[in-house]
Amino acid sequence: MPNQDSINSELEVVSLKAPAIPRRSRLFPIEPIGVGTAYTESLTSYLNRLAQEHCLTSRTLIMREIAPQIMGQDFEVSYRKKKVSSLFANTDAKPALNGMKTMTQNLTQALEYLTQREDLKILSFLTWKRVISERELFRQYRAWCPDCYEQWKQEKKSIYEPLLWSFRDVKICLHHQCQLIDECPHCGSRLPVIANFLLPGFCSRCKEWMGRDKDGRKSTHPRDIEEIRSNITSIGELIAVVPQLKYEPTMEELIRKLQFISFVFESAVSKDLTRFVALGNIMEQLKIAVGQHQNKPFHLVKLIIPVCQRANLTLSQLFLEDIQWLSRILFEHFHLGYKV
Template identity: 30%
Template sequence: MDNNFYFNLLEVDRKAVSELYCLIPIGNQTSQVESLTSYISRLAEEHSVSVGMLMNKLIFPLIDNEYLLKSSQYGGNRFYDGARSLNGYCKNSIAFSKSVQSLTLRRDLMDLTLIRLKHIVSLRHLLKQNLSWCPQCLNEFKINTKVHYPLVWHFQAFQVCLFHETELINECPHCNNGIPILTRKSLNGHCPFCNKWIGYVGGDNKKECNTRHKSINSNIEQLLTLDTRNIQKISYSLERMVQRVSQGNIAEFARLTNIPKVTMWDWVRGEKLPDLNRLLSICFKLNISIKELLLEPYNSGVAEKSYDSYPSISIPQKSSRRVINIQLLRAELIKYLKLEVPISLTQVSKEIGYDRKVLYKHFPNECETIVERFSKYQEHRVNLRRIELSRQVRQAIHKLKSEDIYPSRRKVEEFLDKPGLLREQSIKLIWKAEVHN
C-alpha cells in the first residue's frame, strides 16, 4: 500500500466529524436564501427523523434553557408557538444557529436568519406568525432543487411572488388550516395536519402586481444581500435623508412620508429602531431603494442628491403654530376627570387633538390625576380578573376530582378552554394549593 495514502487516511481520521450531515443551505448568499426553520426541517428529513426528535435529542440539550429541556421531557407547544423567532435576530435565533452549526460543522447558518438586520429594524411587525408560500415555487423546488421555504416568505410585508405573479397563500388547500412556522412533524412542502402536498392549488391565484408590490419585494430582497457592516446607526441614515428631503425639518419629513411625528423623532434620535414596513413605505414614497436609504450616507464617493430627485413630494409653506385656548382645554380635561370609567391620557390626547407633551406642559396636575385614575382602574380590573379566574380554577379542580380525574395543569386548562392559563404565577399558586389540599 502507498505510504502517502495510508498517512492521508490517518489525517482524515484526526479531523472533526460532524454529528449531523453537513447539509448545504439552499440559496445562501442570495436573496432567495432559505430560512433557518426550513433548514432544520430539511435536516430532520435527511436523517429520517421528525423535527421533534431532532430537537429533543440533539438541539435542545446544547442550549442552556430550562423551558426547552422541560419541553423535551414533558411536551407543550410553547417553543413551537414562537418558532418564528428562530428566523429573526433574537437570542433564540442566535442560540439555535450556533447549535445547528456545531452539529453540522457549518459556519454559515446565521445567514439563514435576520441577524444582519439587528441594528437596522425592530422585530415589531417583521415576521409572520404562520407560514405563507407560493405553490408554484414549491412545485418547481420539488423538481429542480430541494423543497424549502425562502426567508423572504417570512417577512410580513412580503405578500406576492413576482416570479409567478401569484399571491402567497397561508392556509392548507386541503384542510384549510394555517400552517405553523415549525412543528414536531414539519416536512417542507407538506401540511403537518393532513400530511398532504401544499404545492398544488386549484383555481386562479393570480395577483395583479403593482409598483408598490415590486418596490417592497425588491427592497426586502436587497436587505437579504446587503452588507450592513458599515451601517453604524440607522438614525444617522434617516437624519441624512431628512436633511435632503425637507432640509432637516423632521416634522415636515414625517408629514410627507405619513409617519407620526413623535415616531420619526424617536427614530432619528436613535431611541427606537424603525419597523420595516414603515421604512419600505418611505422608500416607496421617495422612489428610492432601501440600499440607497441605508448605505448612501456612508459612501463618501456618492454625490449629494438634490431635492429635485424626489418629484412626487412637494413642501408647502410652513403653517403657523396653533394657538391654545387654555380655559377651554382645561374645561375639556376636567370632563375626562369626571368620567365614570377612566381612560388613559394617551386616549385623552387623541380625542382632544393635543399631544401628551402639550397637555403635561400646561396642565401637569390634571394630567397626573388622569394617569393615576386610569392606573387604579386598570389595577382594579386585574384584581377582578384574578378573583374570577381563581374561582373558575377551583371549580374546575373540584369537578375533575369528583370524576376521579387528576386535575393536572393541562386538564384544568382544557376543562376551562383557556390554554396557557396556569402559566400565570398567581393562578398557578391557586392550582397548587387546591391540588395538594
C-alpha cells in the first residue's frame, strides 16, 4: 500500500490563481500597408481604413473611440454627436496631420492604445521631429495618383494613401509618370485628410471614385520628372528607413555629421579649386545653417537633400551610418588622402 508521501509526490500541483490574460485590443489591430517602403501608409489613411474595417464612418470611430482617448477628462458624452471638426480643426485636418504636429502624437498614441499595436508612429513623420523642420514640408490638401487607385482596384488590393503623398514636393507619381491630383475630378473640391465620411479612394464631398481621372488630366514631361525625381526619392527613403533606425535621430549627431561633411567639402575645394563651382553654394548654405541652427531643425528639401546630393550620399546612409563609415566613403569619393 503506497504511503502518504508517495501519493503527495504524484499529485499535480494546481494553482488557484487566475491566469494572466493579455489585454485585448478595443479595435482590430489591422496591419499598416507598405511598411519599410517609400509607399508606407499614412496615419490618416490607417485611421480611415480602420473605420472601414469596423463598418463605421470616420466620424463615428473618431468621436466615439478616439476622441475620449485624446481628450481624457475633458471628453463629454455629448461630443459623440458632433462632427470631427470639433476635434480636428481645419489646421489639423490637413496632410500635416501625418507630420510632426502635437495632434499627430496624440492621434498615434490613441490608435496604438485602441489597437494594441506599437508601430503606428512610423506612419507619420514624427521620428524626424527633432532634426527636420516642418516648414513648407506638407501639403494643404489631399493629393493622390488616380492611376495608383485604379491599379490597386483592378488588382483587388487595399486602397490607401501613402505617407509620401502628404509632402508638398511630391508632385508626381514616379511609378505611373503622372502628376498627383489635388482636386476631385467630379466636384472640383479640395479635400481634407480627416472628414465625417471618408472611404479610401473616394471623394469625401461627392462620394465619387477618384481613380483614373478624366481625359483632361495633365501628363508630365519626362524631363520635368527627372528634375524633381531626386527630392521624391529622398523623401521616400526617409519614410522607408524608419523601421531600421535603432534610435531617433538627434540634433547633436546630425550636426556632427554635417560639420564633417562641410570639412570634406572645404578639403576637396582646397585640393582642387575647380570643385568650387559645384560645391561653393552648398558650402556657404551649410556653414550658415550649422553655425546659426540654435537647435532648430534643418530644412529637408533646401539643405539636407542638396548636401547629400553633393556628397554623393543617400539619406539613409546619412542617418544610419556612423561618422567613421561616412569618413571612409567621403574621403574615397573626393580622393582625399586622409586615413580613418
